[in-house]
Amino acid sequence: MVCSFRRGNLAGQRRCAAGGSTLRAHGSGGKEERMDAPLLRCCSVWKASLGLHGIDLAVPRGGCTVLLGPPGAGKTGLLRLLAGFASPDAGRVLLEGGPVERPPPGWGGFGMVQPIDTLSRYRSVERVVTELVLSLPAPQRAAHVARALTQLGLDGQEPVRLGALGPVPRRRLALARALAPQPAVLLLDAPLDGLEQAVRHPLALEWRALFRRIGITTVWATRDPGEAMLLADHIAVLAEGQVVQQGTPQELYDAPASAFVAGLLGENNRLPGTVMVLEEEECQVRLDCGPELWARRGDVAGPGSRCIVAVRPERVAVAALSAEEMGEGALPAVLRDVIFLGDHVRLLLEIGRGGALLARRPPGGRMPRPGGPASVAWDSDVAFAFRSLR
Structure with missing residues (x-):
């Protein structure tokens, strides 16, 4: 017995699965944005020391791109490359169509959310955030710090010592510290790892709303498929140092390119x-x-x-x-x-x-x-x- 109806004209759906979609709705305003003009693009990027082997990646402007994959897939190495901590052995990283090392005028740079557990437990919340904007004039510096703390619900806690903060406030403080310089692109390497699931996913939703509200382009690395689906406008699935498929969460869920992707997303x-x-x-x-x-x-x-x-x-x-x-x-x-x-x-x-x-x-x-x-x-x-x- 033969199961299931056959239906022709699948070519368009196959193109969609391969990332061929050209328009998407962005944010709550419902504006449509072209995905064929990404803010960042990696073109056949190789970096042996970071385990990257021919990375092709498009990061849409203004949304959240999630790098999803198991440990050792190349997520952290790719973030380090985007942050400028390393240069590719081959291939190119493009920013708005030009070399990332020659950014356009007014470019706000990259911000990277990094753990703050290595900092002195006696530093105050205000000092932890201020350290990343010391180059600004005092009035501007104070405004940046106040804005970042307010965005993360930490206003009023400026004198609190780092050692007095619990796991969730520490995550909020690390994000506030990265947002204080008001970067154009925010990079996050598994920032919620170590938190219980009951806390982790609500916090991810809270941060998703914040990123959309301030309109910042975000690249978030995780091995948690549920977290990826909660956060992402765009997902890039990595395996063994390569992007094996990328597209919207629905595209990858409805039309996975391999058994690996199908099993990862649901x-x-x-x-x-x-x-x-x-x-x-x-x-x-x-x-x-x-x-x-x-x-x-x-x-x-x-x-x-x-x-x-x-x-x-x-x-x-x-x-x-x-x-x-x-x-x-x-x-x-x-x-x-x-x-x-x-x-x-x-x-x-x-x-x-x-x-x-x-x-x-x-x-x-x-x-x-x-x-x-x-x-x-x-x-x-x-x-x-x-x-x-x-």
Whole structure:
């Protein structure tokens, strides 16, 4: 049996997955901004000592670009390169289309959020922030410090000693210190690492609102996909010193370029199989558990190669019907378990000969009974065939 409808004209969606989108809404004002004219661009940048191997990256103006990847992917090295702490061995870093080492007039420079734990615990909040604007005249310096502290909710705490601050106020102070010189681009290397999740994500949302309010271009490195999705206007996924895919969070979630990206950004069913037929935009796969289906062509090799078919649990339709009653492309299934999790229900199903499938549904809908008649289906546009990671 062949599962899922086939749908043509996928080329435009494929271009979108590769970062071909040219317009996006920015901020709460709903203004549209061209993404093909980034503020910063890395063009085939190599830096062996930082583990960077042919980085291609576009940083849109005024938004938050998140560098997402596992430890050792090259995130910190790329931030150091952007900050000017190192120069590329090959390739170019461009600022507004020109060399980054020759910035345009009025360029505000880069600001980097760095840990303040190495500073003396007896320094006051005001002194910690003032240290980065000592070159300014006194009245201007005072205004910059006051503005930065107010932005982070630290006004009124100027005399408080660093040693008296808890983990969250310390993070706020580190950000205020970096914002005091009013840089044009803010660089942050996993600034919320070490905080509990219950605190971390609300703080990320708070900072996202601040960045949008002041209109600063931000590059944020993290290994936390949830944090990336909360913050980003634009995500660049890194692996082994390369950008393997970049685009908006929705583009990467809806059209991942590989099994690695699909697994990084959200939950996925991963159905192992073998490629049977390869077409320009789609391929036919025989799953190890028996069924045959069509899926969008990811990075799979030719016929006979091993692959996985990835489909998001929320894309799986489940009916308390036989496959014939559900309609074309449906597969017979057996419901093994139902797990209620408040805002959604997880359905654990079996297809074919032992194939495990997860579906996610809002609570309250009509669902099959465990062991009763059931069928599943999904559109081939939302299923992707990728090279097997094994």
